[in-house]
Amino acid sequence: MSETYTLPIGPLHVALEEPMYFDIKVEGETVQGVELAAGHVHRGMEALAMHRNYFQNITLTERVCSLCSNSHPATFCMAVENLAGIEVPMRAQYLRVIADEVKRIASHLFNVGIMAHLTGFDSLFMHAMEVRELMQDAKEGVYGNRMNLGQCTIGGTRTDIDADIARFLRGQLEALKPQLAELYGVFERDPLIRTRTRGIGLLSEQEAKLHAVVGPVARASGVAYDLRRKAPYAAYDELRFEVQSDTAGDVHSRALLRLREAVESISIVEQCLDQMPEGPVKSEGFVAVPAGESVARTEAPRGELIYYLRSDGSDTPQRLKWRVPTYMNWEALQVMMAGCQVADIPLIVNSIDPCISCTER
Amino acid sequence: MLPFLKIMVRNLLQGPSTDPFPFAPAKTPARFRGAAVHDSEKCILCGICRHVCAAGAIQLRAAEDGSGMQFMLWHNSCVYCGMCAHYCPTGALTMSDNWHLSHLGEDKYTFSEDSFVPFGECAQCGARIQPRPNVIVEKLGGRAPDQFLLCPKCKRESLVKHASDTNLSQFREKQ
Numbered sequence A: 001m002s003e004t005y006t007l008p009i010g011p012l013h014v015a016l017e018e019p020m021y022f023d024i025k026v027e028g029e030t031v032q033g034v035e036l037a038a039g040h041v042h043r044g045m046e047a048l049a050m051h052r053n054y055f056q057n058i059t060l061t062e063r064v065c066s067l068c069s070n071s072h073p074a075t076f077c078m079a080v081e082n083l084a085g086i087e088v089p090m091r092a093q094y095l096r097v098i099a100d101e102v103k104r105i106a107s108h109l110f111n112v113g114i115m116a117h118l119t120g121f122d123s124l125f126m127h128a129m130e131v132r133e134l135m136q137d138a139k140e141g142v143y144g145n146r147m148n149l150g151q152c153t154i155g156g157t158r159t160d161i162d163a164d165i166a167r168f169l170r171g172q173l174e175a176l177k178p179q180l181a182e183l184y185g186v187f188e189r190d191p192l193i194r195t196r197t198r199g200i201g202l203l204s205e206q207e208a209k210l211h212a213v214v215g216p217v218a219r220a221s222g223v224a225y226d227l228r229r230k231a232p233y234a235a236y237d238e239l240r241f242e243v244q245s246d247t248a249g250d251v252h253s254r255a256l257l258r259l260r261e262a263v264e265s266i267s268i269v270e271q272c273l274d275q276m277p278e279g280p281v282k283s284e285g286f287v288a289v290p291a292g293e294s295v296a297r298t299e300a301p302r303g304e305l306i307y308y309l310r311s312d313g314s315d316t317p318q319r320l321k322w323r324v325p326t327y328m329n330w331e332a333l334q335v336m337m338a339g340c341q342v343a344d345i346p347l348i349v350n351s352i353d354p355c356i357s358c359t360e361r
Numbered sequence B: 001m002l003p004f005l006k007i008m009v010r011n012l013l014q015g016p017s018t019d020p021f022p023f024a025p026a027k028t029p030a031r032f033r034g035a036a037v038h039d040s041e042k043c044i045l046c047g048i049c050r051h052v053c054a055a056g057a058i059q060l061r062a063a064e065d066g067s068g069m070q071f072m073l074w075h076n077s078c079v080y081c082g083m084c085a086h087y088c089p090t091g092a093l094t095m096s097d098n099w100h101l102s103h104l105g106e107d108k109y110t111f112s113e114d115s116f117v118p119f120g121e122c123a124q125c126g127a128r129i130q131p132r133p134n135v136i137v138e139k140l141g142g143r144a145p146d147q148f149l150l151c152p153k154c155k156r157e158s159l160v161k162h163a164s165d166t167n168l169s170q171f172r173e174k175q
């Protein structure tokens, strides 16, 4: 005998440690339908941005979210630079790429670590976090903080990488390489991980396109959409890297794809350190931001991030709006969760790497 | 064989990888952004730090007797972004590697960088001007140190005089 009932999950959700409310229709152990209700931690940051000048907004946007805390100010600065016609020196463009990719590695490792935790494999979770520690130390040593790098300013970057720091960074990357390869092997072959994550949370290519999902979720479903390739910004058009993609579109493939992207990121950082030109790291002087509108896009660890800026010529933006990757991805949860088991819900939710603090800002 | 077993055994043999803090000092990199430090000897009260501070942690209060300004940086409001130190034109603000920020609730109103920056005096008429500390005169006012120490009014007058002198000498040369 089967019975349909509604299972409320949240707002304090097991997988997220961020508030999100799910109304899940369940028949027996099987999920029949999902409804999402967001808005529990709305912080009004877009309104705050209208009350702060352009410099203050760099710090404000950095605090939107800790894991992509470099993508936000970088995209904001790009939007301002586009509008004011500021040219960022080439060395600064490379430094921005380095900061972005270091953050990407740490973010992806965090996500796969949490996945291990949700399958109940806590020793693997702790190991993944320890591997990630190499990147955390790198951030602390290069930028002075383990999460908020504070690297971008309007017109350039704040810290330079000299020979000593470059050697340190290379050392961290060298130490990371074998660890990452080993971790990939575990995630790929471990029987526990495989049984819990393969064939779960399926999203077909067609559905991925229909929901316009972005980032690793799209790429694991066969949509090889990566802004670093589609619309290169900063120094990405001078760097060699492979856009990772997969066709399986399940929880397992998303985790593996993130690990492969982390490997690509290491190579990108190394290329940057090799071919970074000498020169200034910021443009000279202060430039007034004229009235007008601009848009900037980047590939954050979770996918495409869009900033829209409107200025009336004063020193505060008239409107600053951003669209974050999770916003596109979480609607697709309804497809991924349909027909899954109740026990798989946290794993599926985690596989889109949701960021509620970005989405509700 | 479970692929993770090898890693687990290795990790067990290696022992804990966390810092033994507070029983031993935690390593802190040189570039670490900790509590901001203000040096009143270098400050010219330009207010740029306050302008870029998103947290509103910096206040500049005029002293009642008009002799200077009180510089206040509240460590509790500060988010350690380092923008103030980055934009301070004189290097008066720096981010230290001090991350020992825990304090008692009763200390929350005294947990700040609190320093008094006296105003300067115009070298000519003695009027009150922004402070002109020696280090700064060397750094910023190197090109025309005399004018750097003047109030806006005396500076204007000296500039006009300088300009007319030059014009006059050029005029004489042409003749």
Ligand code: SF4
Pocket: B038, B042, B043, B044, B045, B046, B047, B048, B049, B050, B087, B088, B089, B090, B091, B092, B093
């Ligand atoms: S600390 Fe630096 S930025 Fe702030 S008022 Fe003094 S000189 Fe200006």
Ligand code: SF4
Pocket: B036, B049, B052, B053, B054, B055, B056, B057, B058, B073, B077, B078, B079, B080, B081, B082, B083, B084, B085
């Ligand atoms: S570090 Fe940032 S938050 Fe703190 S006082 Fe300076 S600008 Fe303000």
